[in-house]
Amino acid sequence: MKNIVSVDLGSNSFRTLLYDGLNHKIIDEYQEVVGMADGLIDTNKISNEAQDRVIDAVKRSIAKLKYNPEDAICVTTAAMRMAKNSSEVLKRFKDECKLDFKIIDGEEEARLTLLAIKYALKREKKESEHFILIDIGGGSTELIINSGDSHFAKSFDIGIVTLAQKHKNSETIISELEKRKSEIAKFITALNIDLKNFNFVATAGTPTTIAAVKLGLTFATYNRDLINGTELYLEEIESFLNKFRSLSQEEIFNLVGPGRTDFIESGVFIYKLFYEILNKDKSIVFDDGLREGVAIDYALKSNK
Structure with missing residues (x-):
């Protein structure tokens, strides 16, 4: 199998991966903040x-x-x-770029992200059967609960960019998130799963940025291999x-x-919200x- 190129164009970031689908290894990567959702709340359009x-x-x-x-496989x-x-x-x-993007819904986004995290947990030799995952994006946050061979997912329209654009200060952001607590808690309660012993896993820019700061890394010295598997306690988020x-x-x-x-503050507030709701x-x-999930999914289907 030739190497796989996957592209994730999010609400804030553009991320590209060169992936060895035969051995399931990352060869190289490129990522950049592009702010695609800038102004979206006001205009309902992606700006020129x-x-x-x-x-x-x-390019x-x-x-x-x-x-x-x-x-490239582009989502x-x-x-x-x-x-x-x-x-x-x-x-x-x-x-202009020859990239053919597919718009995926929240359910598919959750499935592919979950696939990547399952591989990551196994790679880092951590529990990969029972865990809770949040993916804090620019326009939405995905909550996924994995229980053995089953998973339950829901996309919530609270993202670091859209939240910051709707609410101009931390007080109104916190107030908005307080209102959303019951909606999220209702989804979790309806699953009727005891999450006490489930690991809480987080991905995307906000968690990785806080982990980098904890490890003494800067934007220039960021190293994904050091970030992966880092544990963050609630008091460290507040610090x-x-x-x-x-x-x-x-x-x-x-x-x-x-x-x-x-968008750092809005991301931190979303992150803290899930600590509180999940009681972690x-x-x-x-x-x-x-x-990573896009690349792994393509590799698995190609290797059948």
Whole structure:
């Protein structure tokens, strides 16, 4: 099998993976914050500026990974699901970049992300049968509960970008999330599963950023191999938020990189919300996510 290229175009990030599907190993990767959901709440459209950023990111990913864009398996998620101009935007990407994106729904996004995390947990020799997973995205957050061979998933329309755009300060963000607590708790309660001994797993930019800071890493020294399997306690999330609020803009930029400084607080609040709802004091962080799941899924189907 030739190497697989998977592309995940999220509401805030563009992530590309070069994957050895035969041996299930990551060969190389490229990721960049493109802010595709910028202005989406106000206009219901993907802006021309955001489209330009995506196209530029695609070109840089091709230069780094040396792949044929027509061979890539490409998915896009919440922002494109919400945007009124998604069809014309995807046509532009196909015409100008040769990337053929498929808009996937929250259920498929959850399935593929879960697949990636199962492989990641096994790789890190951690419990991979019973766990709770949250994937905090720019436009939505996916909650997945894996119990043996079964899983239950739900996508909630609370993301770090859309939440920050709707609510201009931390007080109103917290108030909005308090209102959403009952909805999330109702979904969990209806499953009638005792989650006491289930590991709590988190993926996406907010958990990995906090884990990086815990490990003394910056945006420039970020290392996914060090991040994977890092444990974060609830008090460390709160300490990170206090530290973040005391930093200058330059210091924040050095820690989290471009395109994320405006959304850190909303991400932390979403993260804390799930600690509280799930009654957990610790989570395990992974960098693996949707793009890895897309590649693994394709490899599994191709190897049959």
